[in-house]
Amino acid sequence: MDKIIEPKVLKGFRDSLPEQEIRKKKMFRILEETFSSFGFVPIDTPALEYTDVLLGKGGGETDKQVYSFKDNGGRDVAMRFDLTVPLARFITANKSNIIFPFKRFHISKVWRGENTQRGRYREFYQCDFDIVGTDSPSADIEILIMMKTSLEKLGIIGFKIYFSNRGILNKFLEINNVKDKSVEILRIIDKLAKIGKEKTKGLLTELTGAEICNKILDFITPADSFDKTLNKLISLCNGDNAETERLKIIYKALRENEIENYFILDPTITRGLDYYTGLVFETFLEGNREMGSVLSGGRYNNLASLYTNEQIPGIGASIGIDRLIAALEESENKKPQNMCDCIVFNIDDELIGLLYKTAEEIRKQGISCEVYPESKKLNKQFAYAEKKNIPVGVIIGKDEKESGTITVKDLIARKNYEKIQIQDGIEKIASIIRETKN
Amino acid sequence: MDKIIEPKVLKGFRDSLPEQEIRKKKMFRILEETFSSFGFVPIDTPALEYTDVLLGKGGGETDKQVYSFKDNGGRDVAMRFDLTVPLARFITANKSNIIFPFKRFHISKVWRGENTQRGRYREFYQCDFDIVGTDSPSADIEILIMMKTSLEKLGIIGFKIYFSNRGILNKFLEINNVKDKSVEILRIIDKLAKIGKEKTKGLLTELTGAEICNKILDFITPADSFDKTLNKLISLCNGDNAETERLKIIYKALRENEIENYFILDPTITRGLDYYTGLVFETFLEGNREMGSVLSGGRYNNLASLYTNEQIPGIGASIGIDRLIAALEESENKKPQNMCDCIVFNIDDELIGLLYKTAEEIRKQGISCEVYPESKKLNKQFAYAEKKNIPVGVIIGKDEKESGTITVKDLIARKNYEKIQIQDGIEKIASIIRETKN
Numbered sequence: 033m034d035k036i037i038e039p040k041v042l043k044g045f046r047d048s049l050p051e052q053e054i055r056k057k058k059m060f061r062i063l064e065e066t067f068s069s070f071g072f073v074p075i076d077t078p079a080l081e082y083t084d085v086l087l088g089k090g091g092g093e094t095d096k097q098v099y100s101f102k103d104n105g106g107r108d109v110a111m112r113f114d115l116t117v118p119l120a121r122f123i124t125a126n127k128s129n130i131i132f133p134f135k136r137f138h139i140s141k142v143w144r145g146e147n148t149q150r151g152r153y154r155e156f157y158q159c160d161f162d163i164v165g166t167d168s169p170s171a172d173i174e175i176l177i178m179m180k181t182s183l184e185k186l187g188i189i190g191f192k193i194y195f196s197n198r199g200i201l202n203k204f205l206e207i208n209n210v211k212d213k214s215v216e217i218l219r220i221i222d223k224l225a226k227i228g229k230e231k232t233k234g235l236l237t238e239l240t241g242a243e244i245c246n247k248i249l250d251f252i253t254p255a256d257s258f259d260k261t262l263n264k265l266i267s268l269c270n271g272d273n274a275e276t277e278r279l280k281i282i283y284k285a286l287r288e289n290e291i292e293n294y295f296i297l298d299p300t301i302t303r304g305l306d307y308y309t310g311l312v313f314e315t316f317l318e319g320n321r322e323m324g325s326v327l328s329g330g331r332y333n334n335l336a337s338l339y340t341n342e343q344i345p346g347i348g349a350s351i352g353i354d355r356l357i358a359a360l361e362e363s364e365n366k367k368p369q370n371m372c373d374c375i376v377f378n379i380d381d382e383l384i385g386l387l388y389k390t391a392e393e394i395r396k397q398g399i400s401c402e403v404y405p406e407s408k409k410l411n412k413q414f415a416y417a418e419k420k421n422i423p424v425g426v427i428i429g430k431d432e433k434e435s436g437t438i439t440v441k442d443l444i445a446r447k448n449y450e451k452i453q454i455q456d457g458i459e460k461i462a463s464i465i466r467e468t469k470n
Numbered sequence: 471m472d473k474i475i476e477p478k479v480l481k482g483f484r485d486s487l488p489e490q491e492i493r494k495k496k497m498f499r500i501l502e503e504t505f506s507s508f509g510f511v512p513i514d515t516p517a518l519e520y521t522d523v524l525l526g527k528g529g530g531e532t533d534k535q536v537y538s539f540k541d542n543g544g545r546d547v548a549m550r551f552d553l554t555v556p557l558a559r560f561i562t563a564n565k566s567n568i569i570f571p572f573k574r575f576h577i578s579k580v581w582r583g584e585n586t587q588r589g590r591y592r593e594f595y596q597c598d599f600d601i602v603g604t605d606s607p608s609a610d611i612e613i614l615i616m617m618k619t620s621l622e623k624l625g626i627i628g629f630k631i632y633f634s635n636r637g638i639l640n641k642f643l644e645i646n647n648v649k650d651k652s653v654e655i656l657r658i659i660d661k662l663a664k665i666g667k668e669k670t671k672g673l674l675t676e677l678t679g680a681e682i683c684n685k686i687l688d689f690i691t692p693a694d695s696f697d698k699t700l701n702k703l704i705s706l707c708n709g710d711n712a713e714t715e716r717l718k719i720i721y722k723a724l725r726e727n728e729i730e731n732y733f734i735l736d737p738t739i740t741r742g743l744d745y746y747t748g749l750v751f752e753t754f755l756e757g758n759r760e761m762g763s764v765l766s767g768g769r770y771n772n773l774a775s776l777y778t779n780e781q782i783p784g785i786g787a788s789i790g791i792d793r794l795i796a797a798l799e800e801s802e803n804k805k806p807q808n809m810c811d812c813i814v815f816n817i818d819d820e821l822i823g824l825l826y827k828t829a830e831e832i833r834k835q836g837i838s839c840e841v842y843p844e845s846k847k848l849n850k851q852f853a854y855a856e857k858k859n860i861p862v863g864v865i866i867g868k869d870e871k872e873s874g875t876i877t878v879k880d881l882i883a884r885k886n887y888e889k890i891q892i893q894d895g896i897e898k899i900a901s902i903i904r905e906t907k908n
Contacts, residue, residue, distance in 0.1 A: 037522055039563040039777040042547060045518060047560055049567055050511035050574065057502070057512060064495070069833050071810035071840025071858070073488035074495060078479060078593055079517065079549075079579060080537070085475055099518070101539030104583045109480060111517075122485055125477040129487055131857045133843050136488065141517060145542045155516050163843060170822050170843040177826055281822070288823025289830065339477040372509035384608050384719070385726025388615055392727065395507050402509025405571050405601060405608040419569045420509070 044146070044154030054369045056357065059186060060139055060159075063351070066185045067137040067161055070178050075136050077118040079143075083108040086117050088338050097144040111143040115160045116348070117338075123164060124339035132165035139353075153354070162348030164335060169278050172311045172331060173285045175347050179315065179327055180294045182351070188359065190318035191326070194298040198330070199275030199310050200265050201302065204251055207270060210240050218302040221252055225300070225321070252299040258283055261297045275310065282311070309333045311347065317359055326352045326359065371420040373465050374401040377427050381407045386433060390426065390454065397458055399465065417443055423468040424461050444468055482584070482592030492807045494795065497624060498577055498597075501789070504623045505575040505599055508616050513574050515556040517581075521546040524555055526776050535582040549581040553598045554786070555776075561602060562777035570603035577791075591792070600786030602773060607719045610749045610769060613785050614724065617753065617765055618732045620789070626797065628756035629764070632736040636768065637713030637748050638703050639740065642689055645708060648678050656740040659690055663738070663759070690737040696721055699735045713748065720749070747771045749785065755797055764790045764797065809858040811903050812839040815865050819845045824871060828864065828892065835896055837903060855881055861906040862899050882906055 041047060048056065064074070083100045087110065100110035112118050115138045123130060139159045146152040161178065163171040176193065183191050201218065205211045220235045227235075229249075236245040251268050255261040262283075266276050279297070286292040303312040310331030317323060329349035336344045374394055376387045387403045394401040402422075404413045417425055425441040432438055437451040440460045449460055479485060486494065502512065521538045525548065538548035550556050553576045561568060577597040584590045599616065601609040614631065621629050639656065643649045658673045665673075667687075674683040689706050693699040700721075704714050717735070724730040741750045748769030755761060767787035774782045812832055814825045825841045832839040840860075842851045855863055863879040870876055875889040878898045887898050 035527070036778060037526060037776055039523060039559040039774075040520065041516060041563065042518060042520060042541075042545065043543075045516035047516070047564060048514035049564060050513055053512040053514055061499075068810075069838045070829075071813070071838060071860075073809050073858075074491040075488055076486035076491055078483035078485070080480060080483060080581070080593065082478065082480060085477060088475060089473070096542065099539075099541060101537075103480075103537060104534065105481075107480065121477040125479065126485060126487060131854060133854075135840065143518070155518065166843050168844045170816065170819070170825075170841065173822060173826060174841060174843060177830075281819075285823035285826060289827050336477075338475055340474060371511050372506075375509070378608065381608070381719075384611060385723035387608075388611060388723060389727050391508075392615075400507045400509060402573065403608065403612060405604050405612060406606045416569060416571075420511075422509075 042154070044148040044152070046153065046155070050371060051369050052357075054371070055361070056157075056353075059353070059357065059360070062185050063139065063159060063182060064137070066182045067178070070135070070174070070181075072135040072137045072161055072178075075119075075122060075138055076140060077112065077115075077122050077138075079111055079141070080109050081112060081118070081121070083110040085121055086110050086112060097146055099143050099145060113144045114142055115140060115158045115350075116335075119160070119162060119164070119348075120336040120344075121339060123344065124336050133171065134164040135162075136164070137161040157353040159351040159353050160348055162346050164344060164346035164348075167331075167333065167345040169281045171347050172278070172282050175329070175349055176282070176286065176295065176313070177289065177291070179313070179349055180291055183315070183327065186356065186360065187363070188317070188326075188356065189363070191294070191315055192318065193295050193313055193315045193327070194301050195295060195311060195313040196297065196299045196301040197275050197279055197310055198302065198308050198312050200269060200273070200279070201251070201299065202309075203269050203273055203275065204265070208244055208247060210244055213239055215306060217248065219304050221248070221300055221302045222304040224252070254296070254298050254300070258292070258295075258297045261299070265299065278310070303328065303330055307332050313349070320359070323355055323359065324352070326355045328352075368421045370423070370468075372402050372422045373399045374424045374426065374461055375413075375417045375420075375422045376401065376403045377410060377413045377417075377425055378404045378407045379410065379427060379429055383428055383430075383433060386428060390428060390438060393454065394426070394458055394461060397462060399458075399461060414443070424464045426457070426461070440464070480592070482586040482590070484591065484593070488809060489807050492809070493799070494595075494791075497791070497795065497798070500623050501577065501597060501620060502575070504620045505616070508573070508612070508619075510573040510575045510599055510616075513557075513560060513576055514578060515550065515553075515560050515576075517549055517579070518547050519550060519556065519559070521548040523559055524548050524550060535584055537581050537583060551580055551582050553578060553580065553596045553788075554773075557598070557600060557602070557786075558774040558782075559777060561782065562774045571609065572602040573600075574602070575599040595791040597789040597791050598786055600784050602782060602784035602786075605769075605771065605783040607716050609785050610716070610720050611723045613767070613787055614720070614733065614751070615727065615729070617751070617787055618729055621753070621765065624794065624798065625801070626755070626764075626794065627801070629732070629753055630756065631733050631751055631753045631765070632739050633733060633749060633751040634735065634737045634739040635713050635717055635748055636740065636746050636750050638707060638711070638717070639689070639737065640747075641707050641711055641713065642703070646682050646685060648682055651677055653744060655686065657742050659686070659738060659740045660742040662690070692734070692736050692738070696730070696733075696735045699737070703737065716748070741766065741768055745770050751787070758797070761793055761797065762790070764793045766790075806859045808861070808906075810840050810860045811837045812862045812864065812899055813851075813855045813858075813860045814839065814841045815848060815851045815855075815863055816842045816845045817848065817865060817867050821866055821868075821871060825866060828866060828876060831892065832864070832896055832899060835900060837896075837899060852881070862902045864895070864899070878902070 098110050098113050103109050142158050205214050224232050308330040312330035314325035315327035331347040333345045334343050376391050391401045391403050423444050427439040438457040440449040440457050442464050536548050536551050541547045580596050643652050662670050746768035750768035752763035753765035769785040771783045772781050773784050814829045829839045829841050861882050865877040876895040878887040878895050880902050
């Protein structure tokens with residue numbers, strides 16, 4: 033006998049069982065339909081790329097997390113670690129075939145050799161949508177509306193989108209002569225929720241002195257309405273500027289769409305990355321802020337600087353798929369997935385042809401229907417149906433065959449409807465399924 | 471200025487542009503819906519696995535094609551090169567959480583460092599469906615029916631599924647005392663279509679002698695009907711056996727489902743691999759056999775021998791996604807994809823809020839609708855709509871706003887319907903879309 037190998041999975045990687053995979057596919061379908069309903073189009077890029085194409089001249093924290101190696105042809109290659117770098121590469125490489133402004137979405141796996149002790153996975157999905165090639169406030173509005181609609185369509189309730197504008201913060205830091213420290217300052221602010229106000233104050237004072245620190249703390253403390261918060265920002269910036277005007281335009285449109293209650297202007301939102309230049313946003317589930325943001329992003333003015341000297345502006349958002357799945361599982365109380373609507377039991381191998389023919393008749397009515405593939409004892413077949421959460425069964429024996437009927441079994445209520453004409457039987461099946469879905 | 475990097479893609483890898491990606495997603499959705507309608511459930515497995523888990527003790531031709539490397543933790547890892555080995559691994563690892571007989575499908579990317587000169591790609595999709603854990607003829611029947619239904623649902627016309635039974639061939643070789651040469655013999659038969667009858671005859675004679683060669687050639691030459699071909703096989707096997715009986719059961723069920731015309735018993739079908747033990751099948755498009763099989767597979771009796779001593783039987787099929795996409799593109803004359811149903815043009819930035827509100831009203835009727843994100847010249851906006859193949863546009867200016875109307879533009883027929891009430895306007899939009907879809 034050959035040596036048996038243990039069928040183990042790499043640390044940080046996961047199998048997806050049918051229950052989870054069905055849930056995930058439903059979620060992706062809802063998202064894809066929502067994005068498409070806004071005129072966004074899908075793309076895909078390779079899982080493997082040249083290492084220098086993904087990482088540039090290299091360095092930085094990302095590097096160590098990237099799965100990179102030499103392929104059999106001696107090329108330095110790496111598995112993609114996000115969908116933003118591939119988007120930039122894609123846009124530069126396919127420029128002449130892309131319709132700008134380019135509204136695209138991309139749902140796919142990425143790989144990072146992260147420390148799994150923090151509950152992180154090394155293989156996970158990203159779901160990004162961006163509008164590339166325009167700097168207009170209209171694109172900002174569209175992304176915000178699509179964020180709200182996407183979460184609603186997924187059945188997420190009780191979420192708030194917190195937004196701010198990095199351009200206003202930059203203006204404020206400029207006025208206070210600390211623009212050169214902006215990277216450090218915004219990283220400190222970004223950690224506020226995690227480290228608390230006192231520690232933030234300490235770090236900022238150390239960096240900028242007490243006076244500026246107090247001004248910054250004043251700047252990032254939201255007032256109790258959009259208008260009041262914005263007015264404070266305007267006054268701290270010595271009057272209106274292009275970015276405060278832009279926020280007004282955005283909020284006016286949200287109000288006109290009667291969805292402003294989903295959005296909160298919160299100057300503590302900075303997003304840690306250098307990358308963003310305008311609107312930035314994060315989304316928290318009410319009563320579950322510690323889960324972290326489930327949908328974040330912002331405006332950038334130079335997407336593809338790695339590949340071209342041309343400035344390509346855009347705005348994008350990224351959905352935290354794993355977090356949302358966790359949130360949805362909680363809210364649905366892990367209700368088991370219905371893996372099929374109807375099952376035709378097999379009590380007589382002689383009748384196989386008829387069993388499949390009947391199943392096909394049932395499927396024609398939009399009802400998913402399978403045939404149990406062996407004429408095993410019925411209690412084994414019932415146990416199978418129960419595990420797959422199938423609400424209705426059909427029995428066809430010699431009697432049914434002769435009379436052109438079927439026996440329908442309501443597997444939840446445990447009721448039988450014996451020897452009914454096939455079309456009436458299918459009606460009955462449909463009505464039982466409707467009941468169980470309510 | 472930093473050094474710019476050329477945004478190039480690895481040889482054998484491809485970007486998927488929106489047009490292609492929309493087409494592919496539609497195809498996957500149809501397949502997933504079909505498989506689910508038969509009670510099949512989806513799974514997923516990691517892209518990366520331990521190298522020895524995927525390759526066993528190594529060796530063989532596959533090895534050189536596999537992307538394998540040492541990860542940052544020093545583990546030997548490899549990217550999956552098919553979905554069959556991961557299925558076997560998955561089943562052994564998750565045995566207690568799987569419902570047997572296990573009907574699963576898996577559509578996902580795999581990677582092979584193949585020679586790209588033969589038009590092969592190094593990253594491509596596989597689409598597999600299997601019934602694992604039963605040896606019943608009923609499972610064979612189900613797989614055959616599902617193959618036929620899947621191709622039909624995809625809109626493939628003119629296909630034939632050629633099938634045979636490796637068990638019968640084995641019996642025949644046993645009777646003729648050449649069972650020990652079966653691997654070589656079936657590989658030669660498998661190449662018949664490629665190398666021609668004369669060359670096949672030469673190779674077989676060399677291997678088995680002239681007499682056996684002639685018997686084999688007789689065995690693999692189909693007669694002009696299922697019954698005649700089967701009867702010849704039975705007589706060449708000195709009478710019925712379990713495998714010829716099984717073929718009768720299968721064909722009877724196909725007849726009872728009135729789909730036997732899609733299936734041809736063809737003993738030249740052997741599938742090169744050792745792996746198969748019973749029913750084997752390949753699918754060719756009529757008039758396009760040189761494209762190769764678009765849907766192939768067969769029955770195996772020992773799926774997971776790498777991981778367990780337990781024999782796990784099953785039957786599975788694999789769809790050649792790239793070939794089918796090529797076939798569908800041909801038959802559709804590359805009709806451009808409609809990337810959105812309706813577009814709201816922007817002629818006045820002051821009205822942005824109203825534009826998005828109107829788009830939302832339109833979407834509520836199940837019509838995908840986008841807003842052009844800038845108030846650019848209308849001819850630029852029209853050009854954008856044309857490139858995205860959008861059939862209807864909406865214009866809202868100050869007049870429309872004041873009168874609570876919209877102007878609807880049929881972008882194909884180039885007709886305007888000016889200032890109509892919004893609900894009537896949406897009706898008009900829906901009717902124009904219906905026309906263009908016919």
